[in-house]
Amino acid sequence: MKNMIVMKNIHKFYKNGKESLEALKGISFALKQGEILAIMGSSGSGKSTLLHIMGAMDQADEGEIYLNGELKENYGVEPEATTIRAENIGFIFQDFNLIQDFTVEENVSLPLVLTKEKSKEIRKRTKVILEMVGLSDKGRNPVTDLSGGQRQRVAIARALINNPKILLADEPTGNLDCNTAYEIMQIFLDLKEKEGQSTILVTHDPTIASYADRILFLQDGLIYGEYENKGGKGSVDEILEKFRESQKSAQTEKGQEHV
């Protein structure tokens, strides 16, 4: 299977005055076409940092990023970053990030309005996408009228409106109850099945992760293991065990640094 995006030895530092924190310490992996890849990791392990770099919303300090097999020197650097985002990336945030004063349709169509698409095309595409996420009858409603699960559907629709090759979702089910979370996960699974969508999903929830094809365990800025979900729904117990192992390995390594 083709690699959609390849991350090689990615490092990221946050500087606060004289203090420097290494949030990513050399991350390497590839997202394959049509794959759902979950990323699990403790709070502060660097998941959002990694996703922002992949989404060309932030810049890595070291390392290489290949998109469709091509090395992109200026991946997170403007003005290239805007083009990379517009042509390749759909981003979904945990807190939905919708514009409160806008209706569902206005939120969903915003990326196309910004790229100055024709209004007929915008209407057509918005209708198709709202159907896909099961919100056909809510287009004219203000987003403030909607439930959490419905708002996340709007956010997914907005991320999908310009046919992104790669969908990045940062804890898309984090604020939802488990039934609603499952319904949202089902949208990602349908997209994979019907459109061959390639998706990265950050999650704390081993049940949600169990629907992914593969899980990476990120701790303290490094990948400490991987779970391959061969032949369908993975075992939640096995995933939890792997997650705890990755936490232990990271702690052991940290302990050794101080000897």
Ligand SMILES: Nc1ncnc2c1ncn2[C@@H]1O[C@H](COP(=O)(O)OP(=O)(O)OP(=O)(O)O)[C@@H](O)[C@H]1O
């Ligand atoms: N803008 C920033 N400036 C300084 N430090 C930051 C910044 N953003 C993140 N960090 C630090 O980088 C590390 C990784 O943060 P990140 O947000 O990527 O973690 P995360 O795995 O997404 O955590 P969570 O599960 O809580 O969302 C943390 O130690 C965090 O404090």
Ligand SMILES: [Mg+2]
């Ligand atoms: Mg985060």
